[in-house]
Amino acid sequence: MSIKTKVLSTAFILGMLASPIQGQVYANESQTKLNSHSSNLTEHMQASEIVQPKQVLESYLLSKSKQFNLSNKQISESFTVKDYEFDKNENFHHYRLQQLYKGIPIYGAEQTFNIRTDSDKVSFYGEVVSDIDVEIKTSSEQISEKKAISIATAGIEASIGEVKQYDSEVTAEKFIYKFNDNYYPVYLVKASTTSPEVGYWHYFVNIENGQIIDSFNAANEITAFGYGVFGDKQMFKASYIDGLFKMYDQTRGDGVITYDYDNNINEDIVSRSKLFTDGAAVDAHANSQKTYDYYQKTFDRNSVDDQGQRLLSRVHVGDNWNNASWNGVYMSYGDGDGIRFHPLAGGLDVAAHEMSHGVIQHTAGLIYRNESGALNESFADIFGAMVDRDDWIIGEDIMANGAIGLRSMEDPASLIENRTQQPYPDHWDRRYTGSLDNGGVHINSSINNKAAYLVSEGGEHYGVEVTGVGREKTEQIYYRALSVYLTPNSTFAMMRQAAIDAAEDLYGEDSAAVTAVEQAYNAVGVQ
Ligand SMILES: [Ca+2]
Ligand SMILES: [Ca+2]
Ligand SMILES: [Ca+2]
Ligand SMILES: [Zn+2]
Incomplete structure (x- = not known):
């Protein structure tokens, strides 16, 4: 395995080069997509000129001034390094850039730049935007971050109902956002919810007038898998939210969610990949979905109450608890003591039994x-x-x-x-x-x-x-x-x-x- 050294975590503006020369601008090219564009570095400079990879990056960007349709001055002011990694073994420098407009990040306008210094190879991926012409008002004419958050959360709750508790702090970040061919300075407000609906909400609120320009739910449903307490492979629905996979199934009724209750509080079960490793959680989650599907297909019944009631499960309840239960809201599974019982979540009939108590109740x-x-x-x-x-x-x-x-x-x-x-x-x-x-x-x-x-x-x-x-x-x-x-x-x-x-x-x-x-x-x- 190669060793990656994370050298830099905070962004910095690339310094201007000593004497930038105004480049020629192609009138017919307002925006350039350089997907998978790679070129041999020696096209642009002699290998012996390489002093610092950052200088290579700066020179490279300036050399693309025409394609980018940006002046040298604009280029030197338009990119920040979001991330830099250096792989010593491979002599590989990796940059992730964020394009700015008047100091504000342009939403989605990120680029990667990779240099392999031992072979003089560079590659550049990503979209560079050059057709923005937006006036940015002074901060006294802008709404506050706090105001943007309250506008966005009001919008979320108008669409899904009252949110008693957000899953984490609701954040607001400034961006330049393109919508219907226009660019707007916005606050991107991000909010995570579980109830009344699973969502990773993105609201784009106009900095100048507080209008919601665009919004979407970025929680994606995916099929994940794992191995249950007895090693059986289980496939189930989960969600991809903000870089993590979570045991949220948004496809059945009002959702199927499985929590880890080992610390006596509901904790999200998360994974960095589609493979989940908590066997009890894998079984509980998959078995809830199978039971939901049984009632849906066999009796056209939408969850325990036939109104889509969210199916909530907790695993690792108690201390080697030899039981499973339904309390009207949760299915709870003990891990068993290993003498009388294995983890009870491992039984499909146990899960179906507990959920059926919900059906009987209703x-x-x-x-x-x-x-x-x-x-x-x-x-x-x-x-x-x-x-x-x-x-x-x-x-x-x-x-x-x-x-x-x-x-x-x-x-x-x-x-x-x-x-x-x-x-x-x-x-x-x-x-x-x-x-x-x-x-x-x-x-x-x-x-x-x-x-x-x-x-x-x-x-x-x-x-x-x-x-x-x-x-x-x-x-x-x-x-x-x-x-x-x-x-x-x-x-x-x-x-x-x-x-x-x-x-x-x-x-x-x-x-x-x-x-x-x-x-x-x-x-x-x-x-
Ligand atoms: Ca426990
Ligand atoms: Ca059986
Ligand atoms: Ca059985
Ligand atoms: Zn029972």
Whole structure:
């Protein structure tokens, strides 16, 4: 690897050369683009004349006076060095220039100039502007930076709604800005927002009268990737904002954002490249997007509230926390203790389960205790198993202790429930009637889980034969029961009736789907 020495960080104006000679000006060339223009330095001077690379730069610019359509005096006053790097091994000098007009940077008019001193090669890229003729008023006739910022933020909030907090200080910088073939002295006001919309706002405010000349959002959506907690490659949407990639997906609803909560505050997850390296964040972000897409494609539902509610996730919550949760606003994922659980963000069914609690909250609103609470948990498992479609186990990927999963929908009783130290119930007669776990919401959910499994896959259960109708019909039946029929206090008996009504609506009274639902609930003893 070559070593780059950053010699200079602050800009300076190139000094005027001793006796600049007024160059001839081409009348037909108001502006010159020199893209990929490179020439051998010996065209312009003898290698022996090279004293300082900066002198080479100055001489080069002056030698291009005609193409640039700038006088030698203008050239010597029009460029500042924004950045200079020197690579010793390569004898490579790199300059990044900013063109000025009357001392003010011209927006976008940057150039690179590279010199390889051992081969006398130079290259020059970039646009040089020469057709500006703008009067710059004295500072007493200009609006203040503060005023420009308040004009821009008012504009932002008129377009996206009130911004309670900007993500960083809103800044204003003077530029000459070209818009519709005219040049204006402006303040470029830059503001970063997350709520109510993700944006990296650029507002160009006229220095003289405070008019907003132009504005845009420079937060770009991109596809990024990373490797999850188990090394699986995940692709997901992110944003490119001000030189950094962030886990902001602006393409789904009002957005999908994942934060690092390791320090007990939301911190942006950023990367200098499209590769993200925080496995838990990669999984949480990708799984939120997959779950969003499932609801969108399967039920035409726009996020948990069907109004595009922003999906917010936090990873590294707590200290080796063995849990994941939904609190109405955030999905939170613990890292697990490595003994019972791996990082919980690694489970697609876990993510889909948590987000489905949001859907349940905005549909039937099943109250989180006793029978309605068990149905709430069961719906979260059902949709968890529909998003993570390759099995009927919940949490198979996140177990560190060798268990097959947290819960089995296919055979609930094959797993021992932690609190009761009993097999999960797979029949109404085996339901839990104690007060632990809000009246067994994570326990009795298994009775309805088994019914949903039977509707889809069929089978014999306690002597009752069920002919399954497949996942596609099953998910529609349960979604319709949840969103059209059930209410906060619904019981298992109402669940049975709602599933029958939903199956009748969707597939007809005499359909195999109705029979499957009736038989499935007979099999688990729910009448
Ligand atoms: Ca932590
Ligand atoms: Ca799976
Ligand atoms: Ca699963
Ligand atoms: Zn749950």
